[in-house]
Amino acid sequence: MSELIRVAVLGAAGRMGATVVRAVQDAPDLELVAALDAGDDLARVTAAGAHVAVDFTVPSVTEANVHALVDAGVHVVVGTTGWDDEALARVRDHLADRPGVGVLVAPNFALGAVLTMHFARQAARWFESVEVVELHHPDKVDAPSGTARHTAQGIAAARRAAGLDAVPDATTQSLDGARGADVDGVRVHAVRLRGLVAHEEVLLGNAGEQLTIRHDSFDRVSFMPGVLLGVRRVPARPGLTVGLEHLLDLG
Numbered sequence: 168m169s170e171l172i173r174v175a176v177l178g179a180a181g182r183m184g185a186t187v188v189r190a191v192q193d194a195p196d197l198e199l200v201a202a203l204d205a206g207d208d209l210a211r212v213t214a215a216g217a218h219v220a221v222d223f224t225v226p227s228v229t230e231a232n233v234h235a236l237v238d239a240g241v242h243v244v245v246g247t248t249g250w251d252d253e254a255l256a257r258v259r260d261h262l263a264d265r266p267g268v269g270v271l272v273a274p275n276f277a278l279g280a281v282l283t284m285h286f287a288r289q290a291a292r293w294f295e296s297v298e299v300v301e302l303h304h305p306d307k308v309d310a311p312s313g314t315a316r317h318t319a320q321g322i323a324a325a326r327r328a329a330g331l332d333a334v335p336d337a338t339t340q341s342l343d344g345a346r347g348a349d350v351d352g353v354r355v356h357a358v359r360l361r362g363l364v365a366h367e368e369v370l371l372g373n374a375g376e377q378l379t380i381r382h383d384s385f386d387r388v389s390f391m392p393g394v395l396l397g398v399r400r401v402p403a404r405p406g407l408t409v410g411l412e413h414l415l416d417l418g
């Protein structure tokens with residue numbers, strides 16, 4: 168039998184971290200060697216001999232965690248959101264000095280959410296209008312969701328590549344926030360509602376027709392196959408990978 172992958176979980180007391188701890192413990196090819204939360208010393212990850220660390224913490228600490236882990240030669244799977252292009256560029260630069268270390272940052276590990284983003288990018292060039300609505304539990308600290316940002320950025324890139332005009336919108340008078348956030352020219356709306364977990368709709372419109380692409384995560388177990396895939400694959404992917412779609416054979 169091949170060697171078990173030794174895994175550390177950061178944010179282990181959180182909603183996602185606790186679910187990842189259980190998933191790693193249940194996986195026959197993985198071994199949970201450290202479970203850290205706020206206030207714990209990151210040095211425990213290396214002391215435990217972790218090959219891969221999984222970060223589901225908070226947007227304010229995740230980047231610092233990644234740089235420290237990269238310095239220690241530990242591969243990282245990051246699910247924490249709040250990353251912007253500048254923060255990703257800093258990690259990419261840092262990894263250039265650490266050949267052999269891999270970091271995967273993915274705003275959503277649910278396979279259906281990754282497919283939603285993929286289908287939205289495919290559909291984007293054929294529709295005049297598009298807006299993204301994300302719906303989450305009210306304990307979420309960031310808005311819009313990392314998934315919605317990634318979705319809108321992908322749609323915007325597909326529209327640019329197809330030479331489409333700006334999305335039509337005659338609004339000249341509105342209350343602040345009524346038209347949502349502008350992500351690369353795509354409007355993104357964030358709903359927070361008790362009872363929800365993580366949901367997204369991409370609305371695409373043409374004269375006389377609408378296409379709706381919707382994904383629902385009803386339970387955090389929906390993210391686990393993607394997280395475990397990341398843990399298994401990241402050691403063989405040096406450098407920075409952004410998005411789980413790069414690990415799936417989506418064509």
Ligand SMILES: NC(=O)c1ccc[n+]([C@@H]2O[C@H](COP(=O)([O-])OP(=O)(O)OC[C@H]3O[C@@H](n4cnc5c(N)ncnc54)[C@H](O)[C@@H]3O)[C@@H](O)[C@H]2O)c1
Pocket residue numbers: 177178179180181182183184203204205206207223224225226228245246247248249273274275276277313390
């Ligand atoms: N990529 C995905 O598929 C996916 C899915 C769900 C959630 N998320 C993201 O994951 C993050 C966590 O979500 P959550 O719902 O589990 O939040 P949560 O608030 O339940 O958990 C965060 C945990 O991180 C801990 N923490 C804070 N600072 C820390 C530090 N320096 N070191 C270690 N732990 C620390 C907190 O104490 C808490 O236990 C959010 O950014 C969320 O958007 C991503």
Ligand SMILES: O=C(O)C1=N[C@H](C(=O)O)CCC1
Pocket residue numbers: 248274275303307308311312313314315364365
């Ligand atoms: O519960 C959360 O918080 C989630 N955050 C991610 C995001 O911001 O996209 C993914 C879905 C759940």
